[in-house]
Amino acid sequence: MTKKATATWRMTDALAAKLVSFEGKVRARRFAEGEQLYRQDEINTCFYFIKSGLVQVSIFRRDGTEVVLENMGPNALCGEGSAFDGLPRFSTAVAVEPTEALEFDTARIESLMRADPELALAMLRLTSLKQRILALRLEHLVSNDPEDRILELLRRLSQMFAIDHERGRKIITHLTHEQIASMTGTSRVTVTRTMGRLREKGMLFIEDGFTILANEVDS
Amino acid sequence: MTKKATATWRMTDALAAKLVSFEGKVRARRFAEGEQLYRQDEINTCFYFIKSGLVQVSIFRRDGTEVVLENMGPNALCGEGSAFDGLPRFSTAVAVEPTEALEFDTARIESLMRADPELALAMLRLTSLKQRILALRLEHLVSNDPEDRILELLRRLSQMFAIDHERGRKIITHLTHEQIASMTGTSRVTVTRTMGRLREKGMLFIEDGFTILANEVDS
DNA sequence: ACCCGGTCGTATCCGGCGATACAGCGCGCC
DNA sequence: GGCGCGCTGTATCGCCGGATACGACCGGGT
Numbered sequence: 327m328t329k330k331a332t333a334t335w336r337m338t339d340a341l342a343a344k345l346v347s348f349e350g351k352v353r354a355r356r357f358a359e360g361e362q363l364y365r366q367d368e369i370n371t372c373f374y375f376i377k378s379g380l381v382q383v384s385i386f387r388r389d390g391t392e393v394v395l396e397n398m399g400p401n402a403l404c405g406e407g408s409a410f411d412g413l414p415r416f417s418t419a420v421a422v423e424p425t426e427a428l429e430f431d432t433a434r435i436e437s438l439m440r441a442d443p444e445l446a447l448a449m450l451r452l453t454s455l456k457q458r459i460l461a462l463r464l465e466h467l468v469s470n471d472p473e474d475r476i477l478e479l480l481r482r483l484s485q486m487f488a489i490d491h492e493r494g495r496k497i498i499t500h501l502t503h504e505q506i507a508s509m510t511g512t513s514r515v516t517v518t519r520t521m522g523r524l525r526e527k528g529m530l531f532i533e534d535g536f537t538i539l540a541n542e543v544d545s
Numbered sequence: 546m547t548k549k550a551t552a553t554w555r556m557t558d559a560l561a562a563k564l565v566s567f568e569g570k571v572r573a574r575r576f577a578e579g580e581q582l583y584r585q586d587e588i589n590t591c592f593y594f595i596k597s598g599l600v601q602v603s604i605f606r607r608d609g610t611e612v613v614l615e616n617m618g619p620n621a622l623c624g625e626g627s628a629f630d631g632l633p634r635f636s637t638a639v640a641v642e643p644t645e646a647l648e649f650d651t652a653r654i655e656s657l658m659r660a661d662p663e664l665a666l667a668m669l670r671l672t673s674l675k676q677r678i679l680a681l682r683l684e685h686l687v688s689n690d691p692e693d694r695i696l697e698l699l700r701r702l703s704q705m706f707a708i709d710h711e712r713g714r715k716i717i718t719h720l721t722h723e724q725i726a727s728m729t730g731t732s733r734v735t736v737t738r739t740m741g742r743l744r745e746k747g748m749l750f751i752e753d754g755f756t757i758l759a760n761e762v763d764s
Numbered sequence: 765a766c767c768c769g770g771t772c773g774t775a776t777c778c779g780g781c782g783a784t785a786c787a788g789c790g791c792g793c794c
Numbered sequence: 795g796g797c798g799c800g801c802t803g804t805a806t807c808g809c810c811g812g813a814t815a816c817g818a819c820c821g822g823g824t
Binding site for chain 3: 689721722723733734737738741
Binding site for chain 2: 409410416436439447449462
């Protein structure tokens, strides 16, 4: 029941390799637990490639509630959204574990891209992936059915982190019901209720703290 | 009460100019009303810059319901999401008016970007903007309050299309309640109910078919 | 004039989610 | 060991949005 490794996002190894190759050419940074990489509403032009640690990216709503967008683990990129369009950041990123990251500055990215034209393509592929994930989350959030919302999250985790298991795909990321609630826009109670129902239906199993998504449910 | 000009998205002029400058270097295409630019689940590598016309981008859910992502009007880009990551398209784009577009192929984009390094940067700025819009929609979709969901849409339209008006910002895009419902994940009935409430509260006015968003509501 | 399709307004009913409260439980910490 | 904290499982209740149905209105077409 390791509490660690709760990441909910990562990129393909090829893209990660491309970004890692800039080690030495960009600033290396370390963030302590609880330190912010960037904060909602501020304007700056940096984005971060996470080498190790864990960063929670979330939006704080007017009413004070927090919407968790992702937990970015090793080999994830964050902050590139507001780094490029020059508008205030729409999310906040805080390290929930000690974190090592590479800091790219879009003010200097042009010269980096000139030196390595593949960087631009890699970035585009990556932002495209993020766009896809966001659109799919949207698709399921318009539904008010919590089962739908939660299954979408589990399927995504299954694709990104799960390993094969006799009864399905074992998701090696552990999220509390409260975290799931905050990512799916439901209440904590509804998450347990819904996951209970899913278990009864045989779409889901719990084994020593890990969630197993039945194959036939796995899209 | 023109029925036309129902676009819900456009980009800044500077970015549009950059893409228009490729006229002649990429394929020009025309789509008849009802024709599809691309279809959900298929794989291909093209994306489109819309010169004139109107294209509806939507996701069809398993249960048959349709989630409208955007109505792309002149100076909008669509399809770049699945063009770059090589995965099946997550949305369908169909021309709802006769449409002229420039067709970019990511298979050839590398040479285009080499010829004009600014293209990559323009694309990144654009996908970043889309990421922002999607994230903000997400922020409000997690809320189950229809008022919240609908105001988010209206604010966005206000920023993109509205003109100043004595009582607020006049949104020159006309959407039916049904379209709003499909974009906000509520029912048609709830949209009229909610907009009625907003009108009573003085946050909203209707004038010859156009919606006016009161200034103090305009974020 | 007539019909008709699309849109907006409104009523009723039902189901299910959110809020709240509380009980069991595992784990870590003093 | 004992205590406390965070997580999970349930119960109750109130409220509100979805489904459905129906009527009014408007514009276009024949």
